[in-house]
Amino acid sequence: MNNKKNIIRLKNITFSYPGSDICTLDTLDLEINKGDRLGMMAPNGSGKTTLLHTIMGLCKPDSGVIEIFGKRLKQEKDFTPIRSKIGLLFQDSDDQLFCPTVLEDVAFGPLNLGFSQQDAIDIAKTTLEKLGIQGVEKNVTHRMSGGQKRLIALAAVLAMEPEVLLLDEPTAGLDNRVREKLINILNGLDITYLVISHDFDFIKAVTDKIYSMESGKILTDEKIHIHRHEHIHKHGKRPHVHK
């Protein structure tokens, strides 16, 4: 194979939600290597979120193999140690932020990792500062705006210093300025990540490869060709797949 270190490898993963006979993930294969900057664009309901949840062990596949950091993960307890190394940004920030105040929320991860209170506070503050949302530490989480919640959730994920980031539509609800900042932050980070987004320009700016999903399988770069045309086209600006 290649010389790159394999971080996440999914093989023949099949998953369907209980009570549904549609396979959301159908003999899906995915490999993420160290240093990969992957993007994922696929229609609503194609199973992107489900895929990320499967990687984190939140959805248990019906069959197939999950290998992360070279270890095969089967049970709940196998996933516990890797969850602090892989940071998942949820599609809905309200799910992710559950502490009364912003500072507590961002410090929740570091505290669980065993940092002292003072260290956790420091980590949380620097992470918030890096994202440009300092000064809101004492605010009540559920009273922040949608975009602010997104950034706080991102700070909460980054505060754990993960080795891999899985971002589920990070730009949804962000204004242009914050979106630009996010692009800068992601490009400045030296870590492996997979970004799901419907925002073509954003994905283009922060990733090297763009994947898609169809009928429960991953379509890699070779099979699809998503790009933006300079010429006039009936698809307009929207990215599309050439068959």
Place this chain on the structure above:
Amino acid sequence: MIEEKFASGQSFIHKLDPKTRIVAVIILSFAAALCDIFFVAVLYFIISTVLIVMARLNRKDVIERIKPVFWFLLMIWILIPITFDGQILYQFSWLKISGTGVILCCKITIKSITILLLFTSLVATMSIASLGNGLHKLYVPDKLIFLLLMSYRYIAVIEDEYKKLLRAAKFRGFRPKTNLHSYKTFAYLAGMLFVRASFRAQRVHQAMLCRGFNQKFHSLDIYQANRFNFIFLIGISAAGLSLVILEKIWI
């Protein structure tokens, strides 16, 4: 909605360990609730106001906080004197005002305000996370503590969700009336709310797992272990005990 208005402060009370404060408030409020003599109840009331003063809270906010209890008290003042038996104070034709009832009302009034002030000065002066932490150290089961913390965070979310659903229904021309269609719609809304709440609970749990949650809880408030905690607790216990003894001897 729920605010932690009093939680940040620099007073002596704010610096006490949550554990100490919880134990103190339990001792004092039980003692106050069980006391039977009006004069002793007044003494408890004085203790509670002293604690409020020590916590250096904004007086207006404190009054705002205890306002709701006045409605409850008003109801008691209307009902009990005219329905209670015993020595009659006044009589307007058929309406008898019972003296025992009035005394009882006074006691209830002073006791309920006392207990509220105790909780405001000792418990409301810590953040909800610290409260959870203190309860944890006092061996309250973790499940109950989580219930408290999660409800605190998600009551607002559920309310939002309800408003969203209702708005969605209204935008589609729904007007609540007293007919079957309206009742059915409200039943759907309530049902949807439960479904969403339970899904959300599941997702929040997932999010917690993703951030290394291991059934343990941490709070960010740092409390120095100092002898004041001990002295405060001794003082409170002594005050409670002496008032109980005073009451027993009185009788």
